[in-house]
Amino acid sequence: MKANFNNNHIANTYARFPVEFVRGEGAVLYDSDDRRYLDFVTGIAVCSLGHCHPEVIRAIREQTETLMHVSNLYWTAPQLELADALCRHSFADRVFFCNSGAESVEAALKLARRRGKALKGHDCYEVICLEGSFHGRTLTALSATGQPVYQHGFEPLTAGFKHIPPNDIRSLELAMGRRTAAVLIEPVLGEGGVHPLSDEFLKAARELCTQYGAILIFDEVQVGMGRTGTLFAYEQTPVVPDAMCLAKALANGFPIGAMLSTEEVMEYLPPGTHASTFGGNPAACAAGLAVMNIMTSQGFLKNVRNLGDYFHKGLEDVAHRHQAVVRECRGRGLIQAIELRFPVPDLAMQLLGDGYLVLLGHGRILRFLPPLTISTEEIDSMLQALEKRIADITAQ
Ligand SMILES: Cc1ncc(COP(=O)(O)O)c(C=O)c1O
Structure with missing residues (x-):
């Protein structure tokens, strides 16, 4: 049966092309x-x-025939193995699994706030983001997004975000302070028009984060997983972030998101501070593992x-x-x-x-x-x- 484009029950949030x-x-x-x-x-x-x-399909088929879901109250091998593979091939030591890019950004922002408050006091929650950036559509990911056109009508937004022009080191210096918990950056602005950031700006962001005790978060939801020609886009920059957001290509179409960080940073999300029912589900992780195996092959x-x-x-x-x-x-x-x-x-x-x-x-x-x-x-x-x-x- 062909789709009926004109008389349907789908929320009208997308201007769709007339093709099924x-x-x-x-x-x-x-x-x-x-x-x-x-x-x-x-x-x-x-x-x-x-x-x-075919490899991704095989992984999903075999896993769904074996075990499709259990709660994160228990361990499963695909989740452990995917986390292991992601950490082996990146700067990270720990992975929080979720279901989408916006959720991975949320996780990174919650991590930044909790760490900032623990280390620098209750008013350390600000996150500096870039004008023209895109971080997703949940209210807080939208608040981080540097495009007012997407925010219009949803105010009040989540407090604590400052936006500066990309590659503007002086503006970054002025925005940073004792309240800064994190700097959130897409190393190549994707949705904002494919703008790779300059090495100088990224270096300055790294140095200022270290100087102010803030974390540098890379949103690699769009440009991670091989898209730029290295497994992660940060590998082609002179800096290494403290946390990284992944989703999209991680399981080649099976919904998944992941927020990666180092041991010493991820420590600020102990049991009970963050959660996801579906995050890291065995089927999504089996698909992710198949993707990782292929992308890291010779x-x-x-x-x-x-x-x-x-x-x-x-x-x-x-x-x-x-x-x-x-x-x-x-x-x-x-x-x-x-x-x-x-x-x-x-x-x-x-x-x-x-x-x-x-x-x-x-x-x-x-x-x-x-x-x-x-x-x-x-x-x-x-x-x-x-x-x-x-x-x-x-x-x-
Ligand atoms: C850089 C970046 N971050 C976050 C997101 C949001 O991802 P999702 O739509 O899976 O929530 C996107 C989506 O395009 C993105 O490009």
Whole structure:
């Protein structure tokens, strides 16, 4: 049965494209008319190993046939093993599991507040965030988000957040103080338009956090899990955070979130201070473990870097040939964007009509988040479709 787009019972919170997807394989999606699309969205950086990866499916199937859920009052092997794998491949010693990106941000913020108050007194709860950032839609993650457009109508927001312009060291210095519990940063602003932060700014953030006894939290919900060409984006920066938020691609489409931190920081969330019924459930963790095994296998991340370079060069070439339309290309690994000189609000719809899924932000920033397993032929195919559409704009 095909979806009825016009008369349905879904809350109207999304402006959806008029298409119903029924199955996927690798970088390809099929709609209810069996039409084929190349997916450069992947559920917004979720299906990073492509749709229906056989290893992930096998892990979920075997685990759900064995044990699907028990409370976090008890131990399960998949959760222990995924936490172990995440810690072995990062700076962290401990993992709090939850179900989404916003929840992982909430966990990090609760950790920062509890630690700040314990170490520096009751009024140490402030968190410094960046203008243009995105941290999720729960009220507190929304309060951390540096985009007033998403906050409008939901006030009063959670108190204690300060927003400064990205890469502005002076503003950061001025914002920091005895009340600062944490600095929360996406090392590459994702939803805000794919802006990698400067090494100098990140170094200053690290130094100021240490100086003021605050923690540095990296929100790697979108750019973690191989997206930038290293398992975690912080690995390509000169700094190491104290806590890190993950979700999205961690289980390739099975809902999961994780907040990672060091032993000495995570100590401030002892038993009873935070919880999640579904967090770390065996099925999600089995899927996460399959993802970790693949992403840490020999050559996987190097291939992502090569594909990222290839894609970026292709986008640069398109930009160069159409300078009247394209302002800039930005990206790291396989999170890439082109910013147009003016809004073209129909562009994502036009490309969907051509058989390509892309994200369009603010009407003029095209964001590409293909599977990390995409082929160069599939990238070429997207570049050709994109160039054709941009050429049409140039001709107008
Ligand atoms: C950097 C970042 N943090 C947090 C979130 C929120 O994640 P979720 O939608 O899973 O709550 C997102 C979602 O796009 C994100 O990009």
